[in-house]
Amino acid sequence: MEEISVLLTRVGSIVSPSYIKSLRSVKERKIKIIGVDMSDKNVGAHLVDGFFKVSKSNEDYEKYCREIVEISKKANVDVILPSDEQESLEFRKHQELFDKANVTLACPDIKTLEKLSLKHNFYNSLRKVNLPYPEFYVVNNFNNLKEAAKKLGYPDKEIIIKPTDGVAERGFRIVSEKSDRLDLLFNSKPAENIYMSLAELEKIMKDKKFPETIVSEYLSGERDFSVDTLSKNGKMLVCVPKLRIKTILGASSIGKVSMGKGIQNAVSQIIEKLNLNSNINIQFKENSQGELIPYEANPRIAGTISLCGYAGANLLYYGIKLALGEDIPSPEIKNGAMIYRYIGDFFLNEE
Numbered sequence: 286m287e288e289i290s291v292l293l294t295r296v297g298s299i300v301s302p303s304y305i306k307s308l309r310s311v312k313e314r315k316i317k318i319i320g321v322d323m324s325d326k327n328v329g330a331h332l333v334d335g336f337f338k339v340s341k342s343n344e345d346y347e348k349y350c351r352e353i354v355e356i357s358k359k360a361n362v363d364v365i366l367p368s369d370e371q372e373s374l375e376f377r378k379h380q381e382l383f384d385k386a387n388v389t390l391a392c393p394d395i396k397t398l399e400k401l402s403l404k405h406n407f408y409n410s411l412r413k414v415n416l417p418y419p420e421f422y423v424v425n426n427f428n429n430l431k432e433a434a435k436k437l438g439y440p441d442k443e444i445i446i447k448p449t450d451g452v453a454e455r456g457f458r459i460v461s462e463k464s465d466r467l468d469l470l471f472n473s474k475p476a477e478n479i480y481m482s483l484a485e486l487e488k489i490m491k492d493k494k495f496p497e498t499i500v501s502e503y504l505s506g507e508r509d510f511s512v513d514t515l516s517k518n519g520k521m522l523v524c525v526p527k528l529r530i531k532t533i534l535g536a537s538s539i540g541k542v543s544m545g546k547g548i549q550n551a552v553s554q555i556i557e558k559l560n561l562n563s564n565i566n567i568q569f570k571e572n573s574q575g576e577l578i579p580y581e582a583n584p585r586i587a588g589t590i591s592l593c594g595y596a597g598a599n600l601l602y603y604g605i606k607l608a609l610g611e612d613i614p615s616p617e618i619k620n621g622a623m624i625y626r627y628i629g630d631f632f633l634n635e636e
Contacts (some may be wrong), residue, residue, distance in 0.1 A: 286314035290361055291391075291605060292353070295368040296320035296329030296336070302629075303591040304368070305332045307601045310594060316602075319360045321353065328631045335360055346375040350382050357388045364389045364605050370585045374398045391608035393563040393584040400559055401582040403449045404499050414558040417578050421501035423449060427490045433500040434460065434483055443503040446486075448496045456496070459503060460486065504578055506571020511537060512552050513593050514567065515603050515613065519560040521553045522613050523600060525593040527624075537589050542596045542622040551577060564590075564604040589624055596622035 293304060301320075308316050320333035323341055330336045337356045342349040353376075357365065365388055367373040373392035376383065383390055393401075400410045411418040422433035430446070437444045440462040448456040457479060464480040509529040515522045526548045531539040552567055566587035569577045586601055593600045598616040607613055 288315040288317060289363045289605075289609075290317040290319060292319045292321065292357055292360065292362040292365045292388075293329075293333070293368065294321050294353075294366070294372055296333060297322035297324055297327035298329070298368060300588040301327075301329035301368065302332055303588075304366075304586065304601060305329065307591050307594045307599055310599065311602050319356070319362055321356060331631065331633060342369075342372060342375070347379060350376060350379040354382050354386045354388065357383075357386055362388055364391050364608060366391045366586070366601075366605065368586065370398065370402050370583060373585060374402055389608050391563070391605045393561070393565065396560070397562050397565070398584050400561075401565070401584045404447065404451075404581065405449050407579075407582045408499075408501075410559055411555070411579065416555060416558060417576065419445075419501045419504060419578055419580055421499055423497060423499055425495065425497050427487060427492070427495075430486070430490070430498065430500055431483065437500065437502050439483060443505070445501045445503050446498055449499050450496070456498070458486070461503075501580075502572075504570040504572050504580060506573060506575055508571045508577070510543070510548055510569040510577070511540065511587060511589065512548065512567045512569065513587050513590050513600050514552055514556060514561075514565050515600050515607060516556045516561050516563070516565065517607060518562060519557045521556045522607075523598050523603060523616065524549050524552050525596060525598055525600065525618055526552070527589060527592060536626075537624070538626045540589050540592055540624045542592065542618060542620055544618055544620040548577060551579070555579060555582075563607065564600060566590075589626070592622060592624040595619075595624070 308318055318333045319335045320329055321337045321339045325338055339352055367376055376390055377395040401407050405423050408418040408421055424430045424433055434444055443459055443461040446458050458481045459479055460483055461480050462482055469478050510526050511529050512526045514524050526543050527540045528543040529537045529540055564586050566583040567579055568581040569579050572578050590601050596619040598618055603613050
């Protein structure tokens, strides 16, 4: 196959080196990787074949899109692979700019992005097609939050809060009266302390304006799945369910491929009934009755998508192939394949 040039955004993120490694592992063709980021002080900038510094994307998205298009022209880019769902949404809104430059976007279509980019949009989409979802309320003041908490069974039951447009774990808290605050203070790292009581929230949020926030039931079961998928027009092409064995700040630090039929069928139903496209990551957790409930959908490449490649399905590359209109293989997935994430080092003599 002929060589292609792929532009990867946000190469300064902590997971970008694994994305780059996944592209380097492709055997059927050579891939030239162009990286962009707001800063060149990161590992990813030194792992790509060409790097360009860009402006902050969320200050003026049209300007940012034009900037990416100009870089694509200079570097002869064939495909753009966005690392962020908001970025993907803005790229799709400015689709004509990329079409004129003859550059392909390897990301979900705008309808998929709009269904999944906000947590409550995902839940409402599930509700419309009679699929399971967590009980939830959307609030924008503390009195409504307090009322929603009561409806969800607080204080007897723990609940979750998170901004509807929250990224990663920003603004995420488990609201609970059960946790030992002294134990959390002295035996938990600050970044891992995600518990608050309603009284503590009131001190912070009462009489203050805060972003639209989702208040939902806490899924208290043990099993927690992160499922990487590739789909086309509502048909699931590849599915790799990963059991989240250990998480740090919401990200899997230890994961294991777990190819159960139940979880695959649940994912296939969501993809079909919501008519989803491209690379999608869907997360499930058990409720107190042991039922698997979808609680998050990320219309982007997931942080641990590299595990899929190790298990036999390079979904990051397959997403590019799908965008280019190429056939997607039917890979044999290694059930039980595991990932252990760690902090590594990169050394450079700038002199």
